[in-house]
Amino acid sequence: MTSTHVPDSVTFQAFRDAMATVPSPVAVVTAMDGPRPHGTTVSAFASLSLTPPMVLTSLDNRSQLLTIIRRTGRFGLNILGAHQADLADVFARSGPDKFDGVTWSPSQELPRLPGSAAWIAAEVDDYVGAGDHTVLLAHVHAAEQGEGDLGILRPLTYHHRSFGTHTPLAS
Secondary structure (H helix, E strand, O other): OOOOOOOOOOOHHHHHHHHOOOOEEOEEEEEEEOOEEEEEEEOOEEEEEOOOOEEEEEEEOOOHHHHHHHHHOEEEEEEOEHHHHHHHHHHHOOOOOOOOOOOOEEEOOEEEOOOOOEEEEEEEEEEEEEOOEEEEEEEEEEEEEOOOOHHHHOEEEEEOOEEEEOOOOOO
16 A cells, blocks of 8 residues: 655654665666667665566656656666766766766666676566655666776765765774
């Protein structure tokens, strides 16, 4: 059962501030609209299942990218490395020209960003409405870890409204 009612005790800002304390991984979801690449930065994605391999991500219902993915049924998930905060900023803004000046290549017929910590190509199995977003449940058709040293593979995270990275605890 989906409800849009928020109890009076929870304000928009209180919820937003509480969620800012949760560090989230950062990725750029991509899709092709004919010959033109589209993408947007997300922090709402996760592994869903190992058997079969599945991921989930969440997109704003007003997103042009969501419209494209609904039409094509496919998306790429470029999981960003700590060195890619500028790229996360580029794809977090509004507008259709996010790929202007951005290097990318086709992989599984989807836009792939070089230097990412990992790459996933997925086909949507189900769309689930959830408030002002839609959750995409998708089967993974390709998955690769990025190449390079630990600096590239270290994840980009979003925490307290800023980009950063994970630092392992000393043992």
